[in-house]
Amino acid sequence: MSSAPIVKPQRWAAFRRELFRNVGALLVAMAVTTVIVFLTSKAPLEALTQLLTAPAAKVRTIGLWVDDIAKLTITGLAFSLVFQARQFSMGVQGQVYIGAIASTYVVLSPLGQTPFGLALGVLAAMAAGAFYGFLPGFAKARLGANEIVSSLMLNYIAIELCNFLVRTALPLPQAGVLTTIDFPESAVFPALVDKTRIDLGLIFAIVAVLVVWFALYRTAWGLKLRLVGHNARFAEYAGIRSTFIMVSAMTASGALGGLLGAMFVQGQTWGKLTVQFEGGLAFEGILVAIVARSRPLAVPIVAIFYAYLRQGASLMNVRTDVPAEVIGVVTAIIILLVSSTFSLNFLTRWFKRGPAPVATAPAVAEGATK
């Protein structure tokens, strides 16, 4: 069959299938959320309106949304990198804290007052994060330590180290406050849009997407990484040192985690180091990476949607009687549906049979409230 024309695989068709699948999962999740809000809230319509419209309502809230997009993109990329190498390092959170600590020490030193303060802070954060990502990789390669366990433990160490340093070693504006003094103006990311949190971090996120994509699909390292992820035994047989790839993937991912740490403390959000500044965002990169199927170009798209939901939920939390935890339900359902192959068939059949999932939701809600 050598005469057969060389054709490309139907990428568009695959993309549409994925899109349909993910949008379907989102619709189901929103339907369930609607039911829950109707069951628990005294003013359900108000709560849902806040969830669905609040992030886009004002320039300030759009700023919050965009800031979340940038940060979720970075953590999504960090997880995508290790997932593509089939390593299940959960260490992004720890890298964020270690990166933030490194950045703080550099920025609050005399170096921070110089014009290079901003860049040095970011580089220090990335180096520290890379080292922190390297640790579980090295432990796995040399000692056979399970990377899930070791990276999770390292997360706790980093969080408590940050806690300890803020309480004991770092300069505070007054006693008893759990935040450091403000960073010098020159070391804080400039805002791209005035009076919002949209800052230099957005540029970093865009650059990171391109760099990670390029590294994975255009370099020999990236091809080796993906081959190790698909079949490590084959990689060994082909002469690829899979342990080196594994450790380097975790190190590179760690650098992204460290960068995220700098984006938190040097960004418009804080401009200083505080305890528990990251608010659990780092771990949400797992969701972003899973839904994006660990593909770097899909990560920001997923982040746009997820950041909107995240901000919607937090604004709903502030303004109505529905707690932000409701978004955990959305997250859980999306992960369930997207990560199971079951969802596709189930959704296709559902759509073929008739009623759209959103239309069925109120009926379910009525049935349940009786």
Add this chain to the structure above:
Amino acid sequence: MTALLEAIGIGKVYPGGVVANDGVNLSVQAGEVHAVVGENGAGKSTLMKILFGIEQPNAGQLWLDGRPVGFANPRQAIDAGIGMVFQHFSLVPSFTVYENVVMGSEPRTGITFDRQKAIAEVQALSDKFKLGVDPTQPVRNLPVGQQQRVEILKSLYRKARVLILDEPTAVLAPQEVQELFVAIRSLVEQGQTVIFIAHKLPEVLQISDAITVMRQGKTVGQVKTKDVTEHSLAAMMVGREVVLRVDRKQTDQSQLVAACKGVRVVNARGADIISDLDLSVHAGEIVGLVGVEGNGQSELLEAISGLRPTVEGTITIANENISQMSVLQRRERGLASIPPDRLADGLSTGSTVAENIVATRLNDRRYVRNGLLDLRAIKAEAIRLIEKFSIRVGGPAFAVGTLSGGNMQKVVVARELAEQPKLLLVNQPTRGVDLGATQFIWRTITDARDAGTAVLLSSADLSELMALSDRLLVFYRGRIVAAFVNHPDLSPETLGTYMLGLKTQTADEMKAALK
């Protein structure tokens, strides 16, 4: 006479553009054993999946009892009286036979499981069809042949009239094959209909009444078994006369390429797998490693390719000791290797054909410069090899996982022979590969030999070794116990006595063939 089950004009295109079935016709009469034969990738399995409701056809119509039918899922096919036994069984090992059989449609009294009734029903079925299975045994205690019959019982219990057996003999020993055939005859005598998917033609001729031949997604024709011979059937399958024989050139075999001296390899517990082994391979010759599996042939090839440490001794390529080098360093010195299990070791099925082809050459300046991939050069190389090795695939960007078994193996062979290697290691090159691809792979290995490559070949198939090798070394418990220069008078029986350790040659006897 109308057919019991008919498929007319079935077409199936998988996402990704692979045409698996194209105008396939099948007509099965009630009470017959109907064999469906074809090479790997001919579309047999796809057709069976359509009959059983796992896949839906894009075109065509199924007829059952003269009525048009369509199965959206296996449940509907089962309800219509179709049962299927896959190559890989779906049984719960810790459950008993009767529990496995009735699972999902258990007889009940009230809300409790009526075990006595279940045992009695399964026993009755087993007796009726002479399957000889004890319903109260746990499945994990049963040999493979019996487990297969438990699968058949599952279908019968669900009132199947048509049984589809997907390559049932592939997993069975010869003795068990005969037992299966007894069971199949008994099924047919009592009015069941059997569709039998197969590879091995002698078995097909022995058991079937009618044969449908498929090739490249199309039906070539349907014949009565009594009208055909093995040879004419093979010709129908591959579309040409098959000659499983390779012509070999005279080659200059004077130049030593690789040698093992005093090689010792141990297993995980430190016990010797190979002890004090000497052998040599010359340019332009194929040395066959003969032996019952597990006597050190595979381990020797792994030690030479660098996947297994060499504890003692030296392995040289062109007089350079490679025994402590990395896999990559060995490959750079002209080593290539075709591993026994293409899915586990030889390929990354989730990656594209091009990525698989270039995976062993990621430090070659033609494909990688300054750490960057030259995608154009990689694609061109992939297209060159796809054409040279007639790999059936839409293009270099398709995932290897979408290819049939024979074509996957061709990707491995293409990669390893992309450049003329000095030393080629080959382990089970044609395991699970159809006739056409086997012939092609044999030809390819022989061409490499003719061009001056030294080849070490290990295979469980004695006829393969005898067809290809210049010299044959017999392994028994990690040592070479006999050596022969291949010639037409050498018989499998002679080799067999040495393979089983019944006889051992003296050093003088071996000398001539050890070089």
